Amino acid sequence: MTATDTRPVDAARALFADRFGAAPAGTWSAPGRVNLIGEHTDYNDGFVLPFAIQHRTHVALAPRNDGRVRVASTFDDGVVEVGLAELGALFPARRDEIPEWARYPLGVAWALLESAGTDPHTPTGVDLAFASDVPVGAGLSSSAAIEGATAVALAEIWGIDLDRVALAKVGRRAENEAVGAPTGIMDQMASLLGRADAAIFLDCRSLEAQVVDLGLAGAGLELVVIDTGVKHSHATGGYGERRAACERGAAALGVPALRDVAPRDLPRLAELVDDVTLRRVRHVVTENQRVLDTVRTLRDHGPTAIGDLLVASHASMRDDFEISVPELDTAVDAALSAGAVGARMTGGGFGGAAIALVAREKVQEVTDAATAAFDAAGFAAPTIFTVTPSAGAARD
Structure with missing residues (x-):
């Protein structure tokens, strides 16, 4: 979902009027995120250091009185409609009956009702229309932006009092079970907890989050951000294999x-598993340490020292976790050769973006x-832009 000529909040309102023939009651939004460091550590109960960015997904919403939910998106020409009471039968068993883009907001509605213990016959129905300027498939978590915007909007409309961590869990469940992507919780936490000019140091086991000033x-x-244009999908490809x-x-x-x-455990692991499994584990173990080192370095010496x-994180993902692609390696090498502090x-992985x-x-x-x-190298031209650490999900 991109809005190139119109602000995405205006595009969401216009789409709502076009598809549903009325004005929305309000708009809510949530940002994409960049992960400064800590890749594939989140679902291993490890540490991550993401920050929310200025690119956001906006949802225009109005309540209905018939217990049904309709979703529209600039992604798709149609409208997907289901009854709130039908969501429990759809997810996760029959999720393939729903277009993938619509599983994100409908999955959030389902997971939110279940998390709150709310009878799906009770809440008012809703119409939702989405527009975004978060680049899709670039590794900037356009999915968590959809989930975060939907979660804060529905929680407000339905009077469900859940804190931001609980809403992040709702988003993760939607992505895991309604969409079928085995992701961790980092993206949702970043989108919901983001702060201006700061990163979120997240312990993915305890879900304790600390704000770390970046001082850029x-x-x-x-x-x-150097967006390679190589698309990826967490619901397919090698993501699930890496997690396994x-x-x-x-x-x-x-x-x-x-x-x-710990790193000291790796020699013992080498006697128990094949080389590929060893290298996958080595990436995660060393990446966890790099996150801790980055937080300490930021606090003690500032961002010029990280x-x-x-660079070590990229090498680990390229060589041990094997999730880079030639375009990403080219982006990193070019940035460093031109004087980047790090990249x-x-x-x-498997496409998306590099950061420098x-x-x-x-x-x-x-x-x-x-x-x-x-x-x-004969690659299609990348899309290159700067990102600014920004605030998390909110009503517009």
């Missing part, structure tokens, strides 16, 4: 999750270098 502006730094490898590694060591594995940790791929931490005066140089490197 004061250091004269920008975060540049992590579970095998934890089981071999007799621990609940890879959070409980470059080597970003890495971000998101689930760049001195403000070198942003154009990095942009030109990445563009030239893609052209020389």
Whole structure:
């Protein structure tokens, strides 16, 4: 869902009027996110350091009195309609009957009602229309933005009093069970808890979140996103295989999750599993440590000192977890060659975007270098833009 000529909040309102023939009662929005560091650690009960970005998904909403929910999106020309009381039969067993884009908001409605213990016959029905400027498939969590916007909107309309962590759990359940993507909770937490000029240091086991000041502006730094244009999907491809490898590694060591594995345990694991499983586990274990090191470095020395940790993270994802692609490696290499402080791929992998931490005066140089490197490699031109750490989900 993109809105290029119109603000996405205006596009959501216009879409609502077009599809439903009336004005919405209000609009709500939630941001995408960039993960500064900590990839594939979240579903292993580990640590992550994401931040919300200025790109947001907006939902226009109005209540109905017939217990039905209709969803529309700039993604699709149609309207998907179901009864609230039917959601429990649809998810997860019959989710394939619903178009994938519609499973996100409908899944949130289902998970929210279940989480709150609300009889699905009780709440008023709703019409929902979505528009967004969060790039889709770029690793910036357009899915969590949809979930976060839907969750805060429906919770308000239905009078469901759940805190932001509980709403993040609702979003994760929707993505896991209604959509069928085996993701962790990092994206939803970032989208719901985001703060301006800060990252969220999240313990994915306890769900304890701490705000960590980034201080990018004061250091004269920008975060540049290099969107390769290579699309990925968490519900397909290698994401599930990577998660299964992590579970095998934890089981071999007799621990609940890879959070409980230290680097010193890796030699013992090498005697118990195949080389591929070992490398998958090694990425997660070392990435957890890099997140902790990044938080400490930010607090002690500021953002100019974290470059080597970003570079090491990318190498681990490229070599041990094997989720990079040639376009991502090209983006990272080009940014570093043009003087970036650090760079890495971000998101689930198999496509999407790289991020580069760049001195403000070198942003154009990095942009030109990445563009030239893609052209020389015969790749389609990347989309390059800066992102700003921003606030989380809210009513517009």
